[in-house]
Amino acid sequence: MQKPYWNPYLAGIGLGLTLLVSYVVLGTGLGASGGITRLAASAAHAVAPAAVERNEYLGGWFADGNPLAYYLVTMFVGTLVGGFLSAFAAGRTTFVVERGPTAPAALRLALALVGGGLAGLGARFALGCTSGQALSGGAMLQTGSFVFTGACFAAAFALAPIVQKEWR
């Protein structure tokens, strides 16, 4: 039996205290997309090492040594661990393609791939995602973080009617 989610304000304060600890101890906020980028670069490097090393954006990580020996990579692994511990304790671990009641699984997976691609691309333009830019930059009251957050929600609300069948 699944346990209910926690109160959103309580969970938000817990998340905010985690972010505060991150700033005080690590000296930087939370992040997720940076770890994904490095994992993707390592995977690409296994297939096409020369092309990745030649790339201006990725090449330096390989010249310096192992691109995975980076704090955002272990933070991403930690996010998986913490997510699993919480989900497991609450009885919320099941293999499923989550989608609206009338959405076919194949459509949902195709849109997850497209959406992931857009999110990965957009996060690199913005120097961060909802974690590193919206949440962590927002807590430091950064202008660019507020611009990013506003643009993110504007685009998502604008497109929501088009993909309504995927969710509702």
Next chain:
Amino acid sequence: MNLYANDLLSSPIGLLLSLLVGTGFGFWLERAGFGSSRKLTAIFYLRDFAVLKVMFSAMVTAALGLQLLAALGKVDLAALYVPESIVWPQLVGGLVFGAGFVVGGWCPGTAAVGLASGKLDALVFLLGAGAGSLAFAGLQPRITDFLHAGTCAIGSLPEQLGVSGATGAIVLLVVALLAFAGATKVEHIMSRRT
């Protein structure tokens, strides 16, 4: 002094502490219900404002905490890493990212939590996000001018406006409380419409 300022973030101790911080991050995201893409996207149909409530609560908690610790002399805000404010790529990146959020149903951090909960769509989203990052790497040398368009010499909005960071954090709190009240009202209206 923090690990970043001492260039120790990617030292063994930095990697370990980042893992622990990440564990807390994933735990709270999952507790909030963010291991579910349907719950995350419900905000875009005005059904469930948990995304707004959690994000604003977290942002305000950390902002007030940071300003308080700075006022007490416990934290030097200038010694922290914050991403640069570069307005144009962050506007365009935000639009592209937001499209990805509603179409894909996740953002990178919540997709990790979704994957840890067994959501196969989260795994596919993460593969897409990796591919999107690599696409950016291919594009980057051709758009370097745009990627610096609108660079702010001062990144913090309160400083740009000539007020203190503490004032900024308190304004953020007031905005958050107003947003919570509005969101709760909309949720009530929408639940009656079903």
